[in-house]
Each structure stands twice: as structure tokens, then as C-alpha cells.
Amino acid sequence: MxxxxxxxxxxxxxxxxxxxxxxxxxxxxxxxxxxxxxxxxxxxxxxxxxKFKQHARYIWAVYYIWVFIWEMVKGNIDGAYRILHPGLPIKPGIVKVKTNLRSDSALTYLANTITLTPGTFTVDVDSENGYLYVHWMNVETEDIDKATEIIIGKYEKILGKIFE
Amino acid sequence: MIDLIGYIFIGIGITFDFIGCLGLVRLPDLYNRLHASIKCVTFGTCGIMLGVFVIHGFTDVGIKAIFCALFLLLTAPVSAHAISRAAHLSGVKPWEKSVCDHYEKDK
Amino acid sequence: MKLLRWFIGLILIALIIAVNLKYEFSPLMRMVNFLIPSCILCLWRIYKGPTPADRVVAIDILGILVIGFCGVLTVFTDKIFFIEIAIAWALQSFIATIALAKYLEGKKFDD
Structure with a gap:
């Protein structure tokens, strides 16, 4: 109701x-x-x-919006550099990332954030085991833990505080 | 003065739109194209809508422009996700110089 | 060979900018003149694309570009119905892309 x-x-x-x-x-x-x-x-x-009555969630959401906008601007400048460079400095690959978030809305926002921030976008979500398959434009490591730390380390904690 | 700020926002947005379309033509395979173009074009169009909001202020046009940008930010990643998943399931191979493909392994 | 192609592209972009600056346009008309080449690049990808998925991506990008076009025309002509066209186009383009992706995947629509 x-x-x-x-x-x-x-x-x-x-x-x-x-x-x-x-x-x-x-x-x-x-x-x-x-x-x-x-x-x-x-x-x-x-x-x-x-969950709508807990005020701390709104404060974390406002903080998250600013983090998200800053990362999005950085990501776009990075992408523009890679497109315009004559040598095409890309090293693409699909890596696997582990997440602790379980609720549907948190996973949706995590996937959207990954898509709009520097050099990564989500191909598929395995919500039962908590794995995300991420296409990375410039693969730095194929290891699951290190990739998790680099790609979603910043957003996971804040999203957990907002949605979980 | 306020018009000038709006024009600057619109100019930045159109520059990113153009770069995104250049990426659509230039990059080697489907995933990279989707990657660059959806990011740059979404950012560029949101910049244009922000410029419209700055020029018109809190009138009906400005509020509608902000809602349009918000809606675009929510839906563009979802459509990119749907296209890439469908392409991978329908058998589009990544570029031959790709480093790794863990999704192919786990399927 | 790669560098040569890059230089040809650079010369073409410089040509577009030069033609744009040579004639007398209002500032917003100059911006619209940059959106038209981006639409042409998208159409080239729709014509050339090796797989159907490439064409779907180009159609999606073209839809988002048209939304930006409507936004610029709102400022340019001072007619407020263009922004309503933009909102309607955003909704319709999203649904169309999801439907095309489901068609590509070869599954039922209620999955």
C-alpha cells in the first residue's frame, strides 16, 4: 500500500x-x-x-551525484582522447568483476554507473552469484580482485549505503 | 551574459557529439564503437539540454529540458547494455587483438 | 597507411570548419552545421556496418543525435514545441532500441 x-x-x-x-x-x-x-x-x-524514511540515504545520494558527474566528465575526456589519437591506443577485453551488492536497484545503478564512467561498460550481470561482466577499453589486469578494486571500488560502498 | 554561458554549454555538447560519431566510424569492432559513441553522445546531448536550461531558466522549457537529460542518463546505458548482450549472444566476435574474453569462457 | 587515413580525416574536418566560418551564419546555425556531419557519419555506419548489431548501434546513436537537434532548434527558433518532440523522441527511441536488441537476441519479448 x-x-x-x-x-x-x-x-x-x-x-x-x-x-x-x-x-x-x-x-x-x-x-x-x-x-x-x-x-x-x-x-x-x-x-x-x-527505506524512504532514513534520512542518511538522501545525503549519501547527493554525495554520489557529485562523484558521478565528476567521473563522467573524466571518462568522456578520456574517451575523446582515445578516439582522436592517430595510433588508436586501445587494448580491449571483457573482464569479470565481483560485487557484494544484491538488491536489484543497487545492481542496476551500479551497471549504469560503470557504463557512463571512464573506459568501461557492462555487458552482462549475473545477479545470483554477484558477478558483472565488464568490457574494458584499456585492460590493465585480468585478475578478478584487482579489477574489482580498480573499476567499482569507489562506487560500491556509496551505493551500498544508499540502497541496501 | 547568461545566453553566452548557455551557448558555451551547447558548443561543448556538440563537440562531444561529433567526437562520438567519429568514434562510431573509426573504432575497430562493435563493442569499442558502442563504448565510445554511447558515452560521448549521451554526455553531449545532456550538455545541449543543460544549455537550453541555462538559457530559458525555470520556465516550462527549462524544466522539460532537465527532465529530458535525466531520462537520457537513465535509459542510454540500459539500451547499450541490451545491445551488447544481444550482440554477444547472437555471435558477434570481439576484435582479434582483444586481450581476454571471460564472458565467452563462462557461458 | 593508418597515419595517411588519419591525415585525410583531419583535412576533411578542417574543411568543414573552414566552410562553416567562411559564410555568414548566426552562432547557433554554425552549431547546427556541426550536427549534420555527425548524422552523415552515423548514416555511413548504417550503410556499411558488417553485422546487424552495428546498424542497431548506429540507429540508437542517430536517435540521441536527433534529441540534441531538437534542443538546439528550441533555442534557435524560440518555438517551445521542439522540446516536447525531444521528450517524445527519447521515449520512443529507447523502446525501439530495446525491441531491436530483443529481435537480435532471438528471444520472446516477454523474457
Whole structure:
């Protein structure tokens, strides 16, 4: 029930921001559509609504956004350098990475972060055993532990504090 | 003044778009192409949308531009992931100078 | 041979910049003139791509480029409906890419 109320609130805020108008017709349409969405798919938003009440998670999320933006800018400059260099300094390969995160949302955000940060992107996720298969543009090591430390060492702790 | 900042953001975004498309043509195999292009093009388009937001401010256009950039940041990695997994399962081989392929081994 | 091809590409890019600066355009029109060559590069990859997966990647990238195009046109023409086209295009392009990837994989759509 709490999950449905949260998804109704989210959908309604999104609707108001997109129409950017406070006429009663727009608001009525938004309420009807948000109720329909909350009735149809509301129960898959979250399984543990009590997580939304812990304030420390929001502070870690704000910190994570800044880390993510900085890493993304660095990654793009690195990628642009590798594309424009005449000798194509790439050494590609698919390596395996071990993670301790288990919940679905944490794994999704971890995979998205890996895709948008320097030189790596996720090919497949094995969520039962906690392995990620990562395509690395410039392979430094094939060992699982060292690759884990280099690729996801920074993000794993913060994501664990946000989602687990 | 505020227009100039917005134009600078749009210029940076278009530069990264162009570099990403250059990577799409230049790099040797599917995974590397996907790699460079999806990263650079997503960043470039988000830069353009940020420029639109800076120029228009907190009006309906600016808010819509921010939502568009947010949506792009959430969905572009997912589509890249889907394409690469499908390509690997359908039998597209990595470049012959690749160092290792642990995914092929474990499948 | 590799270096020669790199130099030819460099000369072509310099040519595009020179033609762009030679004629009288407004600043935003100059930016749009850089987006058109990127679209042409994507179309070349769609025409040439050795495997179907390459073509799917190029179609995805072309969709994201069109979103950027709509963003620039919003500032350029001051018509606000372009940004709504951008949002709709982002949604549609994502669904199309997922469907193409599932088709490539050869599985059912409800998997």
C-alpha cells in the first residue's frame, strides 16, 4: 500500500512538472492518470517502503551525484582522447568483476554507473552469484580482485549505503 | 551574459557529439564503437539540454529540458547494455587483438 | 597507411570548419552545421556496418543525435514545441532500441 502511495505521488509530481500549469483540468487529468498508474504497476516500485524514511540515504545520494558527474566528465575526456589519437591506443577485453551488492536497484545503478564512467561498460550481470561482466577499453589486469578494486571500488560502498 | 554561458554549454555538447560519431566510424569492432559513441553522445546531448536550461531558466522549457537529460542518463546505458548482450549472444566476435574474453569462457 | 587515413580525416574536418566560418551564419546555425556531419557519419555506419548489431548501434546513436537537434532548434527558433518532440523522441527511441536488441537476441519479448 505504501509503495502504491509513493508511486502515485511520484507520477503526479512528474505530471505537474511536465505540463507546468495549475489549471483544474490539467490537475484532474493528472490525478486520474496517476491513480491508474498506481493501481496498475504501483507494487513494483519498492519492496521495503521504510527505506524512504532514513534520512542518511538522501545525503549519501547527493554525495554520489557529485562523484558521478565528476567521473563522467573524466571518462568522456578520456574517451575523446582515445578516439582522436592517430595510433588508436586501445587494448580491449571483457573482464569479470565481483560485487557484494544484491538488491536489484543497487545492481542496476551500479551497471549504469560503470557504463557512463571512464573506459568501461557492462555487458552482462549475473545477479545470483554477484558477478558483472565488464568490457574494458584499456585492460590493465585480468585478475578478478584487482579489477574489482580498480573499476567499482569507489562506487560500491556509496551505493551500498544508499540502497541496501 | 547568461545566453553566452548557455551557448558555451551547447558548443561543448556538440563537440562531444561529433567526437562520438567519429568514434562510431573509426573504432575497430562493435563493442569499442558502442563504448565510445554511447558515452560521448549521451554526455553531449545532456550538455545541449543543460544549455537550453541555462538559457530559458525555470520556465516550462527549462524544466522539460532537465527532465529530458535525466531520462537520457537513465535509459542510454540500459539500451547499450541490451545491445551488447544481444550482440554477444547472437555471435558477434570481439576484435582479434582483444586481450581476454571471460564472458565467452563462462557461458 | 593508418597515419595517411588519419591525415585525410583531419583535412576533411578542417574543411568543414573552414566552410562553416567562411559564410555568414548566426552562432547557433554554425552549431547546427556541426550536427549534420555527425548524422552523415552515423548514416555511413548504417550503410556499411558488417553485422546487424552495428546498424542497431548506429540507429540508437542517430536517435540521441536527433534529441540534441531538437534542443538546439528550441533555442534557435524560440518555438517551445521542439522540446516536447525531444521528450517524445527519447521515449520512443529507447523502446525501439530495446525491441531491436530483443529481435537480435532471438528471444520472446516477454523474457
Amino acid at each position: 505504501k509503495s502504491r502511495a509513493l508511486s502515485f505521488l511520484l507520477a503526479f509530481v512528474f505530471w505537474v512538472a511536465l505540463t507546468w500549469s495549475l489549471d483544474w483540468q490539467y490537475l484532474l487529468t493528472g490525478v486520474i492518470i496517476s491513480l491508474f498508474i498506481a493501481w496498475a504497476v504501483g507494487d513494483i516500485l519498492t519492496r521495503n517502503p521504510w
